[in-house]
Amino acid sequence: MTSITQARPSLTNNDAAVLQALFDAESSPSSGITIDSSLPSWPATVNISQTDLATLKARETQIILKLQAGETPSQETVRTALEELNSLLEQYPTYPPAYTNRAQTLRLLADLEYNQHQPGPQTAESSTDESLFTPEAAELSSRIFADLGQAITLATPVSPADPISSAQARLLADAHTHRGYLLLKAARVKKSLSGLEGEAVGPERLRGHSADQLEEMASRDFFFGGRYGNKVAQQLAVQTNPYAKMCGAIVKEAMRKEMEG
Template identity: 80%
Template sequence: MTSITPARPSLTSNDAAVLQALFDAESSPSSGITVDASLPSWPAKVNISQADLTTLKQREAEIVRKLQTNETPSRENIKSALDEFDSLLNQYPTYPSAYTNRAQALRLLVDIQYNETPSQNNPHVSEATADDALFSPEAASLSSRILADLGQAITLATPASPADPMSSVQARLLADAHTHRGYLLLKAARVKKDQAGQESGEAVGPERLRGLSANQLEEMASHDFFLGGRYGNKVAQQLAVQTNPYAKMCGAIVKEAMRKEFEG
């Protein structure tokens, strides 16, 4: 006699789509944007004429070239570049690209300071890196400026509506800026976790992040990685999945179910 066993419940098409979006980095982050090559480089709110944009790009390229040497640029070169970015942005405060490049120059300045005095920048971590130094008390002002510049670039370049088409220049900047900020937030979360058991009394990173828990910082990083991936950064797409709290929760549930299945 043939026995009939109850069928296991199957996923609905909606459930399957949700799980696919959670676990497959290629399934959703880069979809949903339209890149139109005929559009101006920046949205209307940037409000810079095409003639001025051409001049700005040349000025910006000249500043960046000073930092792109075969060896690590000197402190003097970095500070000179920062002064030039400051001057450029004082004249054109809505030019998004200069903010991301100034953030990169500030990162270089932190690296220089770390290489000069590594033991002072991170007394609690035996194998510290320059990224750890970014969230030391000594670098709090610089890390605040980096996050502020990335935030301003994102604000200026983000379209009014997620459905609005954008230029390839605009999409590339948003991909890079969100990914850069996501990485810094993720690093801040890891540093905060590392220091959780210490009684140094030193706060981690810039003031705007100090009241946030490591989990909150990681969730913010995940959101930035999602947007970075949505705008086309492949690394951000992978990191968005790895840091997604819902994906991690579902992954834990699946692992537990598989463990019980093997044990049973």
């Protein structure tokens, strides 16, 4: 790991620490989280008994296994899984993992419904995500963002200083990273379009934001994803941080001038 040291008297210790945090993905994100393996999986606000949690986990596992059977599930299989997840959440609306699994299932449905209409070859990454931000998929993408937001709300501790369980940390890392990735994808799709096409990108809740604003929102989610333990999110938080990019541009320009001089 490369450290930023105090090369000149004008660079204070605080300045060095700030720059180090901006450019080093391993410098801070998860240091403020206390994970206590002795805690129950979910906070008391979830209000589900341990017996019911065991039953819910078993039901959820059965639903997901159906989606994973074979190479690509049919639309009928995905819709059946969604109905089962909807039923589960109607009974237990405070169960966080079902929201993240439903969000992923909705992404799969969007891929099956809209990717088949996309011209040209599709990669595993681009197929789902490009089609997800078409106007036709706005309702599905809106539901995905709603589910990820609800999972985060239910699993986030009341105070940042509160210890959390391992299950909470995993869910929060995954949900923030998932939402950050979708926001970043929306920003890039928006940048590639112009005029009315660009304004129609994604669900309605995102349409009032510019591409740069969406990327900043993604950076915040990546920060929290990294803070809760996702290593990829830690790297993406640095890459999308507007201050890090600004400082990087300044450093590159300074180095260019120094080399030319």
